[in-house]
Amino acid sequence: RKEVEQDPGPFNVPEGATVAFNCTYSNSASQSFFWYRQDCRKEPKLLMSVYSSGNEDGRFTAQLNRASQYISLLIRDSKLSDSATYLCVVNNRGSTLGRLYFGRGTQLTVWP
Amino acid sequence: DAGVIQSPRHEVTEMGQEVTLRCKPISGHDYLFWYRQTMMRGLELLIYFNNNVPIDDSGMPEDRFSAKMPNASFSTLKIQPSEPRDSAVYFCASSSFGVAGEPSSPLHFGNGTRLTVT
Numbered sequence: 196r197k198e199v200e201q202d203p204g205p206f207n208v209p210e211g212a213t214v215a216f217n218c219t220y221s222n223s224a225s226q227s228f229f230w231y232r233q234d235c236r237k238e239p240k241l242l243m244s245v246y247s248s249g250n251e252d253g254r255f256t257a258q259l260n261r262a263s264q265y266i267s268l269l270i271r272d273s274k275l276s277d278s279a280t281y282l283c284v285v286n287n288r289g290s291t292l293g294r295l296y297f298g299r300g301t302q303l304t305v306w307p
Numbered sequence: 308d309a310g311v312i313q314s315p316r317h318e319v320t321e322m323g324q325e326v327t328l329r330c331k332p333i334s335g336h337d338y339l340f341w342y343r344q345t346m347m348r349g350l351e352l353l354i355y356f357n358n359n360v361p362i363d364d365s366g367m368p369e370d371r372f373s374a375k376m377p378n379a380s381f382s383t384l385k386i387q388p389s390e391p392r393d394s395a396v397y398f399c400a401s402s403s404f405g406v407a408g409e410p411s412s413p414l415h416f417g418n419g420t421r422l423t424v425t
Contacts, residue, residue, distance in 0.1 A: 229413070231414075237418075238398055238416035238417060238418055238419055239350070239398075239414075239416050240416070241413035241414065244413075282350070284414075294352065294355065294363060295340075295352075295414060296352075297342075297349065297350040297352075298349075299349035299350075300349060300350075
């Protein structure tokens with residue numbers, strides 16, 4: 196089983212729509228969680244960290260459910276510029292200190 | 308800060324040739340990672356270093372791949388001999404981690420090297 200699994204999509208939504216992505220992780224000892232964004236032919240960049248209590252950054256809301264071992268990202272009022280691939284990332288403690296596990300990514304296209 | 312710097316940006320080579328990819332991490336970051344990204348397999352961790360020491364190289368595909376970090380500001384990933392299936396985008400990333408592995412900075416990626424082996 197992969198460490199991190201995501202629905203690859205693609206998600207195609209109109210401008211202004213609300214869209215949500217989910218991601219599941221297999222290691223219950225995982226401690227840190229992130230969403231990264233990757234534009235076409237570019238490098239991944241940190242979008243936001245995910246905290247236990249959930250957190251919001253403008254139109255973006257991230258939530259963590261430790262019991263079910265999943266992370267979600269909600270994008271409200273989608274913009275054309277939100278079109279990208281969104282990567283779920285998990286950091287585990289223990290022997291692999293410092294190692295981050297990336298999901299395959301969920302592709303989002305926002306159309307006018 | 309200039310960010311993580313990788314070179315070359317693009318590399319086209321023939322099967323059997325040696326390929327060397329270079330990376331300069333962000334100053335002060337003590338972790339350096341090499342990733343490979345393909346459409347089929349996504350982003351795969353090849354190897355990572357902590358304070359110039361390789362910590363986990365279990366993702367290195369085979370003996371044809373080797374990585375070094377002779378000092379805190381430079382790392383190389385070498386493929387010898389190269390094969391068409393090595394064609395991918397290779398990313399270098401750096402970060403620093405605080406107590407118990409909690410990131411004290413996000414992972415910063417370089418622009419990547421797009422490798423094509425014909």
